[in-house]
Amino acid sequence: MSRLARPATRIAVGSAVLTRRLGARTAAWVARGRRHDLTGWRAALGCWLRLGLVALGLYLLWRVVRAVPNLLWLLSAAWVAGAWRAGRAPAEAPAGPAEVSEEAPSERPDDAPRGDVRAATLEWIWRQIGDRQGVHLRDLLAHAHAHGMLQDLDVAAFRTHLEWWQIPVRARVRVRGLGVTVGIHRDDLEGLASPSPAAVVQDAA
Incomplete structure (x- = not known):
């Protein structure tokens, strides 16, 4: 380059x-x-x-x-x-979704291999989806903010980061009880990664 x-x-x-x-x-x-x-x-x-x-x-x-x-x-x-x-590229961000998941690697995204960070991010997203059809980006970002992560990102910037990681985002995702807005649908993740049974059971409980 x-x-x-x-x-x-x-x-x-x-x-x-x-x-x-x-x-x-x-x-x-x-x-x-x-x-x-x-x-x-x-x-x-x-x-x-x-x-x-x-x-x-x-x-x-x-x-x-x-x-x-x-x-x-x-x-x-x-x-x-x-x-x-x-x-700013995702690698320059202060922290990433990988740090939010309780079982995700402890490394910062800029210190971890790209594949590991993407896998940890996908696992975190699966945990937030649980047994629902999807999750809204605003709720993902709120979860990250609650853990002190991604504080300088809004939904638009967060979407750009996810797309940089080749994680598909839809403009309209319906989540029961939460309406329709931009988010990630579980159908789009099926070919990328499978949720661990423990994560689904934990979130569905």
Whole structure:
């Protein structure tokens, strides 16, 4: 890998994380405009209003940049700085899911062989799935945070880390009692690893 390839890759990955993060937050903000005390098109008026505000904001930003082109230098610098922070490779993260599982190896992910970390991560995910159809990323991340791990990651960055480990993530996974959101479905893991009987029994108890 050339000297410039590594930072370029980090910025590219970070840009994807930032784009996904901004998109998710914008979508969540627009969705919060829905009125649950109304039905039909009236309930969605708040969403349409917020969507219009987003479009207006983008249009005003475009007009400002057209009027002051040098502003692009400042915006580009801010974006690159944010992408650099968000594009840390999983090996650079302070800790990983492998440390969360009670029976996982004690090594940090950047000290352990990649195969061992991936296997430990998959085992941890199986433990969180238990006897359900899947697990939501927000719940996985909450479990990690409860154990003092991955504190600097949000769901979007966590998803990027999982995909880097070639662990499939679905945009919509239904978990009984918890609704539908981005997560990992057990069917996608069947070909990657099998849950240990002890883990399933422990989580199902």
